[in-house]
Amino acid sequence: MFFKRKNWLSGYITIEIKGEYPERFFDLCAKFNIASWDIEKKNETIAIGKIKLADLPKLRVVKRKTIHKVYFKGRNGLPFFLHHLTYQKPLLIGFFIAIAVIFFMSNIVWRIDVSGLDEEIETKVIHQLEDYGLEEGSFQWNIASPATIQKQLLTDVPELLWIGVKRNGSAFHLEGVEKTIVEKEEEEEAGHLVATKEGVIEDLFVSRGQPLVSANDVVYQGDILVSGYLKESEEDDDERKPVAAEGEVIAKVWYKSEVTVPLDNQYLVLTGEMEQKHYLHISKYLIPIWNFEKPEYKHHQVDVEEKNFYFLKWKLPISYVKQSIYDAELKEEKVSKEKAKNIALEQGKRELMREIPHDAEITDEKVLHESVESGKVKLTLYYTVLENIAKKQPITQGD
Amino acid sequence: MKKIKEKFMSAFTRTFDLPSEVTLELPRITMIGSIHAYIENHQGLIIFSSTELLLKVHQGHVRITGDNFVLKTMIDKDILLEGNIKDITFEKS
Structure with missing residues (x-):
């Protein structure tokens, strides 16, 4: 059975042999390595049999050696079937139209789901999506990637805290979280205030609890600043009921940081000139379809944008790639030592600001050490910062 | 000379228990x-x-x-015969 199936794929021919002892023709075929099958003798001078299409050239050689006459009776198999199909133009055209329609349909956005949002914000999000060109019925290749949509939505709809955009074949699923002002619950849990950093106490604002430290005390990380136990009683420990200590403890905290700034600066500046190249990306080959020239930029920066095509739910291995090549200019800048120092100071401050809380205040800034090494200015900076170092720590009550 | 070779081959086949259709060039009919x-x-x-x-x-x-004989396959040295078989005879020449 498998033998037949295989032959159907490669194609086979039915031949009729006429002449004395026609079976000997097939014997000769076998000697010339031509496999034949379904051989039947119709009468004394006629026999029919089947051979592979691929053996046809060999058959011609055999034919020359015999006195038999060979007639082709039937052609079967895929090659003939395909050949036959080309004559059936309407069928073929219909088939290609169907494929094309399915292909186009697969690249259309069919559904947009938004979940987790109020109706008001939901409509706002949907309107915003329409502005980006994403609505039901639009083509997927005009749409930016989900990640960019996500970013754009977050900036354009301020009510959103977070939104997830996911593409599932021809449907988009959006899942959002709104910004809501959560009423800060009164923390009733009893606890101390402890120090988060090492420092010297500058000021205390205690609204509840018993302060254990006073101004100008040195505290270390983990020290209890304000106790939850209201007063030191000499009576039974069980009598003392802890409260939730509250307050701010402003302390002087010191930070040390090292900043290096190179004296020679090299950076790329885009000149504004650009070229766009379009490619078809088939598996791993990039085939240019528009703009074949290679721009003669000395330095350049390339942005790649890729659009995928879908067939039903499958991603096709073909995609469209747009490359934007920007001309860039290499700029070199020599910085004087003074200027480099200023840059370093600024940079150090910026880095520090990122580390400390917003309400903290930098009171002092000192340069401890300054050196120039292999074209770089190295600064060791020392900062004094006033900040709240109190942190709530619940009292664990053994029960 | 041919006779001697044949005798030797059949003895050889018997001694080493080889498949006789290979060494003696005999047909195998299944x-x-x-x-x-x-x-x-x-x-x-x-x-x-x-x-x-x-x-x-x-x-x-x-x-x-x-x-009702039909040759189902015919490759170089093999033949598959299909039909209503009544008799098989060996004719020595």
Whole structure:
């Protein structure tokens, strides 16, 4: 059975042999390595049999050696079937139209789901999506990637805290979280205030609890600043009921940081000139379809944008790639030592600001050490910062 | 000379227990009931019709008779015969 199936794929021919002892023709075929099958003798001078299409050239050689006459009776198999199909133009055209329609349909956005949002914000999000060109019925290749949509939505709809955009074949699923002002619950849990950093106490604002430290005390990380136990009683420990200590403890905290700034600066500046190249990306080959020239930029920066095509739910291995090549200019800048120092100071401050809380205040800034090494200015900076170092720590009550 | 070689080969085959169809160039005929006959190692087809098949084999002929004969496959040295097989005879020449 498998033998037949295989032959159907490669194609086979039915031949009729006429002449004395026609079976000997097939014997000769076998000697010339031509496999034949379904051989039947119709009468004394006629026999029919089947051979592979691929053996046809060999058959011609055999034919020359015999006195038999060979007639082709039937052609079967895929090659003939395909050949036959080309004559059936309407069928073929219909088939290609169907494929094309399915292909186009697969690249259309069919559904947009938004979940987790109020109706008001939901409509706002949907309107915003329409502005980006994403609505039901639009083509997927005009749409930016989900990640960019996500970013754009977050900036354009301020009510959103977070939104997830996911593409599932021809449907988009959006899942959002709104910004809501959560009423800060009164923390009733009893606890101390402890120090988060090492420092010297500058000021205390205690609204509840018993302060254990006073101004100008040195505290270390983990020290209890304000106790939850209201007063030191000499009576039974069980009598003392802890409260939730509250307050701010402003302390002087010191930070040390090292900043290096190179004296020679090299950076790329885009000149504004650009070229766009379009490619078809088939598996791993990039085939240019528009703009074949290679721009003669000395330095350049390339942005790649890729659009995928879908067939039903499958991603096709073909995609469209747009490359934007920007001309860039290499700029070199020599910085004087003074200027480099200023840059370093600024940079150090910026880095520090990122580390400390917003309400903290930098009171002092000192340069401890300054050196120039292999074209770089190295600064060791020392900062004094006033900040709240109190942190709530619940009292664990053994029960 | 030929006789001596043949005697030697059959002795050789017996001693080493080799498959005789290989060493002695004999045909191997496998039958499934009376509907299929698979003949390997023949040396040529002489006559084929819907009632008869005559094959040349080593030192003679094999004649298969019956009716509705069709050669299902025919490759270099193998033949698969399908039909209603009635008789197989070996004819020494």
